[in-house]
Amino acid sequence: MANRSSEKGEPTTSSPEIVPRTRLTRRAFLGVVGAGVGTLAVGGLTWKAVQGGVFATGTGPAYAAWDALGAPGDATLALVSAAVLAANAHNTQPWLFRVSPDRIDLFADPTRTIGAMDPLLRERDLSLGCALENLVLAGPAHGLATTVALLPEASDPTHIARVNLGATATAASPLYAAIANRHTDRNAYDTSRTVALAQLDALGALVDTPDVGLAWFVRDAEKATFGELTLRATEAIIADPQQATDDYAWYRSSWDEIQTKKDGITIDPSGQSALIRALSKIVRVTQQQNNDGWLNGMRTIQVPTAAAFGAIVVRNPTDRIQRLTAGRAWQRLHLSATNAGLAVQPICQVPERIDRETTAGLPADFTTAMTSLLPSGTHAVMTFRIGHPTTTALRSPRRPASEVLL
Numbered sequence: 575m576a577n578r579s580s581e582k583g584e585p586t587t588s589s590p591e592i593v594p595r596t597r598l599t600r601r602a603f604l605g606v607v608g609a610g611v612g613t614l615a616v617g618g619l620t621w622k623a624v625q626g627g628v629f630a631t632g633t634g635p636a637y638a639a640w641d642a643l644g645a646p647g648d649a650t651l652a653l654v655s656a657a658v659l660a661a662n663a664h665n666t667q668p669w670l671f672r673v674s675p676d677r678i679d680l681f682a683d684p685t686r687t688i689g690a691m692d693p694l695l696r697e698r699d700l701s702l703g704c705a706l707e708n709l710v711l712a713g714p715a716h717g718l719a720t721t722v723a724l725l726p727e728a729s730d731p732t733h734i735a736r737v738n739l740g741a742t743a744t745a746a747s748p749l750y751a752a753i754a755n756r757h758t759d760r761n762a763y764d765t766s767r768t769v770a771l772a773q774l775d776a777l778g779a780l781v782d783t784p785d786v787g788l789a790w791f792v793r794d795a796e797k798a799t800f801g802e803l804t805l806r807a808t809e810a811i812i813a814d815p816q817q818a819t820d821d822y823a824w825y826r827s828s829w830d831e832i833q834t835k836k837d838g839i840t841i842d843p844s845g846q847s848a849l850i851r852a853l854s855k856i857v858r859v860t861q862q863q864n865n866d867g868w869l870n871g872m873r874t875i876q877v878p879t880a881a882a883f884g885a886i887v888v889r890n891p892t893d894r895i896q897r898l899t900a901g902r903a904w905q906r907l908h909l910s911a912t913n914a915g916l917a918v919q920p921i922c923q924v925p926e927r928i929d930r931e932t933t934a935g936l937p938a939d940f941t942t943a944m945t946s947l948l949p950s951g952t953h954a955v956m957t958f959r960i961g962h963p964t965t966t967a968l969r970s971p972r973r974p975a976s977e978v979l980l
């Protein structure tokens with residue numbers, strides 16, 4: 575339809591199809607503003623996404639230690655580079671190393687603890703055992719034989735190990751080769767596949783000393799009992815203000831903080847969906863949201879998709895040598911599982927509640943329940959799930975060797 579014009583050549587309002595200039599102008603104005611705001615919003619969101627590391631998963635200084643392992647350099651330092659990639663509680667990385675040409679001394683860093691989540695420092699000792707295992711595995715790969723003395727100085731409880739170095743033929747073991755590929759897998763596991771008993775036995779054989787062993791929960795009834803106990807322990811931690819606060823203190827939500835501190839629990843390896851991970855990097859996650867996500871993930875993904883659960887057990891959970899040995903065993907088990915294409919995740923809420931009960935004078939609820947699941951005379955120092963992976967587990971941040979030297 576042809577437009578009609580007034581004498582002045584301006585549109586009139588005589589036809590509803592002819593839009594008056596004032597309205598046109600306003601609408602156009604609003605359109606421009608709207609488009610501008612939209613562009614700004616998208617631009618702002620994109621900027622926030624970039625700032626939050628949405629497009630940079632697993633990169634930057636916080637993750638460089640994972641690529642440094644194979645890089646040429648000093649052989650002795652290479653052992654420390656392997657050690658820092660070990661599993662460790664809350665990614666606190668509670669270690670320090672003193673390096674000399676013929677020896678490496680491993681110390682606990684007393685500032686890197688998780689308070690009421692680990693009141694007896696059980697998990698710290700296990701973590702140090704994990705680091706020691708990687709360090710020892712790296713020896714032959716760099717032509718160095720290692721001789722380990724645990725807790726070599728009675729007067730210094732932070733002196734965890736003295737590792738004397740000698741020469742040996744260079745040979746990288748399969749477990750050493752797995753060090754940079756090992757990641758805690760918090761994603762769903764493949765529920766259509768079980769883990770063969772022979773595979774579980776082979777992993778169990780890696781955890782076999784007089785005082786340290788492995789208990790598997792494979793049958794439906796024991797899996798259900800342990801799964802329920804773990805969910806209840808998760809709820810108990812969330813309901814315990816001190817444990818919940820100390821747990822959240824190691825949660826790193828900003829990309830800047832992750833890249834600066836290079837430690838702590840981060841969203842990428844949490845097992846959450848890609849969308850939740852992206853949103854969590856854009857909008858700061860509160861303690862409440864963190865707890866909700868944790869409990870929901872445990873309830874809907876981590877417990878129900880486990881092919882089996884396991885517990886590393888010791889005769890005396892306060893014996894530090896047994897704890898360190900258990901940590902070394904966990905690291906070996908995780909590396910071996912990685913090579914076998916299996917996924918594992920420590921889920922230690924039950925031992926964490928047991929230690930809390932012991933130190934806070936609480937009723938022995940979880941202590942009693944866990945004892946009834948285990949062989950007599952043994953105590954769980956680490957509990958975990960195992961299964962076949964459904965996706966690639968992501969890296970967690972690490973401080974490089976250069977930042978953990980004394």
Ligand SMILES: Cc1cc2nc3c(=O)[nH]c(=O)nc-3n(C[C@H](O)[C@H](O)[C@H](O)COP(=O)(O)O)c2cc1C
Nearest residue numbers: 661662663664665697700701757758920921922970
């Ligand atoms: C003693 C110990 C206890 C742990 N407890 C848990 C746990 O309860 N839940 C969990 O998701 N991961 C747990 N982990 C795994 C650590 O969070 C993980 O090793 C750390 O964040 C570094 O990540 P990475 O293993 O992928 O390198 C534990 C690890 C150790 C050594």
